[in-house]
Amino acid sequence: MTDRRTLALKDPALLVDKAFVEGAWIAAPDGKSIAVTDPFDGALIANVPDLGRAVVAEAIDAAAAAQKLWARRTAKERAQVLKRWHDLIIENADDLALILTTEQGKPLAEAKGEVVSNAAYLEWFAEEAKRIDGDIIPGPNAGQRIMVLKQPVGVCAAITPWNFPNGMITRKAGPALAAGCSMILKPASQTPLSALALALLAERAGVPKGVFSVVTGEAKPIGLEFCHNPKIAKITFTGSTGVGRWLMKEAADGIKRLSLELGGNAPFIVFDDADLDAAVEGAMISKFRNAGQTCVCANRIYVQESVAAAFTEKLLAKVSGLSLGRGTEAGVSQGPLIDEKAVAKMEEHVADVVARGGVVLSGGKRSALGGTFFEPTVVTGVTQAMKVAKEETFAPLAPIISFKDEDDVIAMANDSEFGLASYFYAKDMARIWRVAEALEAGMVGVNTGMIANEMAPFGGIKQSGTGREGSKYGIEGFLELKYVALGGI
Ligand SMILES: NC(=O)C1=CN([C@@H]2O[C@H](COP(=O)(O)OP(=O)(O)OC[C@H]3O[C@@H](n4cnc5c(N)ncnc54)[C@H](OP(=O)(O)O)[C@@H]3O)[C@@H](O)[C@H]2O)C=CC1
Numbered sequence: 001m002t003d004r005r006t007l008a009l010k011d012p013a014l015l016v017d018k019a020f021v022e023g024a025w026i027a028a029p030d031g032k033s034i035a036v037t038d039p040f041d042g043a044l045i046a047n048v049p050d051l052g053r054a055v056v057a058e059a060i061d062a063a064a065a066a067q068k069l070w071a072r073r074t075a076k077e078r079a080q081v082l083k084r085w086h087d088l089i090i091e092n093a094d095d096l097a098l099i100l101t102t103e104q105g106k107p108l109a110e111a112k113g114e115v116v117s118n119a120a121y122l123e124w125f126a127e128e129a130k131r132i133d134g135d136i137i138p139g140p141n142a143g144q145r146i147m148v149l150k151q152p153v154g155v156c157a158a159i160t161p162w163n164f165p166n167g168m169i170t171r172k173a174g175p176a177l178a179a180g181c182s183m184i185l186k187p188a189s190q191t192p193l194s195a196l197a198l199a200l201l202a203e204r205a206g207v208p209k210g211v212f213s214v215v216t217g218e219a220k221p222i223g224l225e226f227c228h229n230p231k232i233a234k235i236t237f238t239g240s241t242g243v244g245r246w247l248m249k250e251a252a253d254g255i256k257r258l259s260l261e262l263g264g265n266a267p268f269i270v271f272d273d274a275d276l277d278a279a280v281e282g283a284m285i286s287k288f289r290n291a292g293q294t295c296v297c298a299n300r301i302y303v304q305e306s307v308a309a310a311f312t313e314k315l316l317a318k319v320s321g322l323s324l325g326r327g328t329e330a331g332v333s334q335g336p337l338i339d340e341k342a343v344a345k346m347e348e349h350v351a352d353v354v355a356r357g358g359v360v361l362s363g364g365k366r367s368a369l370g371g372t373f374f375e376p377t378v379v380t381g382v383t384q385a386m387k388v389a390k391e392e393t394f395a396p397l398a399p400i401i402s403f404k405d406e407d408d409v410i411a412m413a414n415d416s417e418f419g420l421a422s423y424f425y426a427k428d429m430a431r432i433w434r435v436a437e438a439l440e441a442g443m444v445g446v447n448t449g450m451i452a453n454e455m456a457p458f459g460g461i462k463q464s465g466t467g468r469e470g471s472k473y474g475i476e477g478f479l480e481l482k483y484v485a486l487g488g489i
């Protein structure tokens with residue numbers, strides 16, 4: 001580890017090294033902490049509290065009390081607070097991006113994009129708060145009516161990953177708070193500083209104490225408290241399928257509501273009638289954004305035989321233009337991978353391709369920059385039997401698999417236990433309908449490599465999870481239906 005990192009923030013108060021519980025900034029009672037480092041060179045940025053399970057239980061008690069009062073506020077009042085939080089995020093977007101890049105590594109422009117585009121979830125759900133409409137249904141008897149109310153589920157626990165340390169929080173907090181729930185967030189231990197900065201802005205925006213708390217610390221004790229504390233009504237999680245499965249099992253006794261946004265293995269299909277330049281643009285953004293560390297990134301690139309050579313040549317030309325470096329440097333398009341574990345997985349997948357007869361066309365090794373930098377890599381001659389076709393690489397590896405026809409590629413694309421994102425490029429309208437309907441995924445990008453925004457339902461099927469974030473559907477997971485039988489009419 002090198003020196004301590006200093007950040008040139010316009011508002012230095014945004015770099016917080018305390019957890020936020022019941023409106024107070026706290027250290028761990030026993031003084032334990034977790035070091036947060038810059039993945040560029042391992043420099044220490046800050047130490048955040050390693051709160052034990054007991055403090056988390058106290059945070060849940062406070063959130064339960066606060067939730068009752070928050071839910072009694074009018075939707076319009078909740079919306080105003082969320083809108084203020086959104087506005088403060090936008091005002092402080094440069095600082096939030098710098099904090100994000102320093103703890104996570106992605107290029108600054110991407111970090112700012114994450115901050116701004118995901119603040120939009122707060123704005124969107126502030127508006128949706130006012131549209132939590134119930135229903136009046138005619139009853140079977142003349143003297144009776146059926147009334148349907150929508151009420152907040154209660155106290156929500158959120159667990160977020162390191163790949164989008166800012167955006168995954170507003171996506172979860174927006175609908176929860178709009179619905180009248182309170183939320184206790186456990187951010188990834190590698191990237192808690194974005195979460196704490198957001199909490200500071202929430203406090204400034206007037207989110208009442210206890211309505212939004214951030215607890216930092218070792219994952220398992222916090223996860224156990226979330227799963228077994230009867231006051232937690234719902235858990236919303238983004239991360240690996242393994243941890244999602246564990247949470248589901250642990251939360252089963254309490255029959256807790258769960259939203260799980262888990263791993264993916266996105267097919268990216270290029271048909272022979274596609275605009276190849278557009279397909280290459282889409283593949284670049286889908287595959288190499290955040291150095292391939294996104295759950296929706298293209299993991300398997302299927303190209304129809306007749307256009308495979310042309311597509312590959314164009315892709316290689318674009319990949320050669322990517323520049324690696326520290327995320328804060330101008331012109332950098334790819335930062336370091338998050339850690340050595342991520343590099344090891346990338347190396348394992350490349351080695352497996354080579355061992356089974358595939359060919360590395362570019363990259364394929366660690367970058368001369370050292371650390372956890374890995375060269376953006378294109379491999380060809382890939383088959384369905386290879387690891388890269390079966391597992392999420394979560395790194396800048398673009399494997400090209402050629403295919404004969406539509407049936408052939410649909411079968412290969414759907415041959416996965418995951419079903420988060422999928423993409424294809426084609427022009428023929430009948431084919432577009434057929435393929436969009438046939439792909440087993442929660443989301444299909446047609447002639448685009450970017451699918452997420454606050455107005456769209458983001459989420460997966462199969463082992464990629466359950467529940468949706470964003471859109472008019474995104475608030476449903478934070479609401480319960482209550483049926484009131486109204487008699488005597
Ligand atoms: N869907 C997505 O967007 C993501 C998918 N992944 C996939 O998962 C792989 C591994 O990444 P990794 O970071 O290990 O993902 P994890 O699923 O382990 O981590 C995601 C979040 O879950 C927390 N967590 C881990 N274990 C528990 C637990 N027992 N109880 C409560 N919270 C827990 C982590 O906390 P802590 O950081 O303290 O361990 C972090 O906040 C990646 O290579 C990728 O394939 C990873 C991140 C995001």
Ligand SMILES: O=C(O)[C@H](O)CS(=O)(=O)O
Nearest residue numbers: 163164293294295296452
């Ligand atoms: O990895 C994720 O969670 C998403 O890919 C982030 S985004 O695509 O919605 O920005």
